[in-house]
């Protein structure tokens with residue numbers, strides 16, 4: 001069975017939480033596409049060469065989750081040649097036998113516009129900054145400033161800007177628990193699988 005779930009949205013909206021739960025529930029493969037850009041940013045040097053030569057080992061580095069890695073990712077992610085180098089891998093993953101969930105910024109708009117389910121997960125910047133701060137600690141005001149900066153860069157870039165795909169279901173998780181958000185996403189996927 002070929003079946004793609006595309007999950008896009010800004011930082012700490014809950015994309016990863018929903019993606020992992022949906023993948024586990026339906027037995028789909030899962031790709032966190034942010035990891036590709038985080039790895040390219042963390043490698044340093046020429047980002048285009050890094051994107052073209054990306055290996056599984058690059059994705060397994062344990063320093064990719066930091067705020068700094070997120071910022072570096074969003075800088076290299078604005079470079080069209082970097083994005084182009086990563087397209088084929090993501091498209092092949094999306095059409096893997098057995099179903100796939102991909103989460104990122106441009107899955108429903110660019111990577112897989114034909115996805116069977118498109119979800120745009122969002123929440124207020126304050127709520128998202130609080131969530132990220134609970135994970136990484138430090139100064140909460142600075143986490144909020146970085147969230148806003150990354151939102152602006154991701155939404156404002158010329159190439160594959162962050163925005164909901166035309167037919168995406170928008171899920172605002174500001175006042176939802178993670179369990180409620182997962183339940184809503186699961187319901188949408190189950191309905192589509194049943195032919196809805």
Ligand code: CDP
Pocket residue numbers: 009010011012013014015016017018131132135173174176177178179181
């Ligand atoms: O992948 P993304 O950056 O969009 O977010 P995440 O890493 O899945 O979620 C960020 C944090 O928010 C996690 O600690 C979740 O438990 C929490 N959370 C959530 O994902 N959804 C809610 N509705 C409430 C909290």
Ligand code: CDP
Pocket residue numbers: 009010011012013033034035037038070073074075077078103104105106107150154
């Ligand atoms: O988990 P969080 O939402 O904080 O970030 P991420 O999904 O790991 O993405 C890090 C950065 O990579 C984003 O801020 C985007 O600039 C970039 N990215 C992208 O441009 N396109 C994607 N499909 C995924 C991530």
